[in-house]
Amino acid sequence: MARVPKIAIIGGGIGGLAAARALQLRGIEVTVHEQAPRLSEVGAGVVTTPNAMKALRALGVEDAVLASAFASRRQVVRSWRSGRIIDQTRLDRYRDRFGAPFCTMHRGDLLEALRAAVGDAPIRLNARCVEVSSDARGAHARFADGSAVEADAIVGADGIHSAVRTSLFGAEHPRFTGYVCWRGLVATDRLPQGLAPPDMTAWWGPHGHVVHYHVRRGELLNWVAHTETVAWTEESWSREGDMDEVMRTYAGWNPKLLALFAATERCYKWALYDREPLDHWTVGRATLLGDSAHAMLPYLAQGAAQAIEDGCVLASEIARTPDDIATALQRYEALRIPRTRRIQLGARARGRDNHLPSAWARLKRDTRLALRRWFRPNATLHQAEWIFAYDAARDGG
Ligand SMILES: Cc1cc2nc3c(=O)[nH]c(=O)nc-3n(C[C@H](O)[C@H](O)[C@H](O)COP(=O)(O)OP(=O)(O)OC[C@H]3O[C@@H](n4cnc5c(N)ncnc54)[C@H](O)[C@@H]3O)c2cc1C
Incomplete structure (x- = not known):
């Protein structure tokens, strides 16, 4: 490499820190600017x-995360009222099938593993980016x-309301x-x-679904309850909700x-936004990564995963032609x-299928899933084999 390139990342979330770590591992100089x-x-x-998990392994943080x-x-x-099992799959076989386990974790634990790997030195805090531009220099x-x-x-890597995206492609509001x-x-002991x-x-029920899983070695249970509305549209992860409204x-x-x-003592409420897929992420020497590039619904559990993969592929492409x-x-x-793009659009389709309002439509869906399970007992829940099989270090470029 003739000269070590200098890369500035805007945003120190999961995507920004994953990209920073991937670039560091390629010997590239990186700074992260977090608001x-x-x-x-x-x-x-x-x-x-x-x-x-394979992308996290490539970043050297798999053990810390596990x-x-x-x-x-x-x-x-399960069905919303009776609890009848609609579909099920064995996750403990995924390590052998896909080369890495299927895990659930606290977001803070994932961010901390990435921060520890990147180190504090390259991270500048209180740095809110307002504009980005690119020219020949x-x-x-x-x-x-x-x-x-x-x-x-x-x-x-500045998230769904990306200032960088607005600078590069003009203002366009998330949907x-x-x-x-x-x-x-x-706490699980409660x-x-x-x-x-x-x-x-x-x-899965009419107009909504609820997901729950353990995090932090099983010490905590995380739940997310989704419903449909036109009345409330605030996109904030820290707005406290009302448990009576949930009930x-x-x-x-x-x-x-x-x-x-x-x-549950306390809950938080927020509205879900996504973006239309973009045809381009790059203008000259500026590009996008993670939610700023492809904000998506969480129904395939891929927003953070795709941001981490982005970071691995970005670093390997920059290292190929640093000049x-x-x-x-x-x-x-x-x-x-x-x-x-395929995952963004696939996640939208999943939302509709999870919330079918009519009992007849749900019966047809459940029968279709039962037949599929009969013929393909090892299939993943959402036909996600093509998502899970991908290895950013191998398939990324
Ligand atoms: C309900 C829900 C459940 C989800 N579940 C999953 C899941 O199970 N699995 C999964 O893979 N994904 C999941 N996701 C998606 C995932 O959370 C996001 O896709 C992921 O956090 C995006 O990471 P990011 O780094 O791109 O953006 P963010 O996490 O939004 O980080 C952006 C960072 O940039 C900073 N920033 C913003 N603007 C500026 C600025 N102007 N200047 C400097 N810094 C700035 C922010 O402070 C923040 O630190 C879920 C999302 C939701 C809503």
């Missing part, structure tokens, strides 16, 4: 499917405090999907005996689920856009 006064994640869970993760034996889908970022940086490339969620965390077996569980919304659902809600960064960024987006 918040400290790196933090909301108190909630995240699913790391085998493709995410030390606090939880690996459920089964994934089960390099890429430039301006910050709210009046400071500026110049780098060989700038990567916008309200009509879904609202509540999320809660409960749950009534047998309430939540250590299966990753989804309850009212899910009145008539299975008593075990209601007991889980009743055991021609603009071409490296073009290759990066060409490798990543088809996969992330």
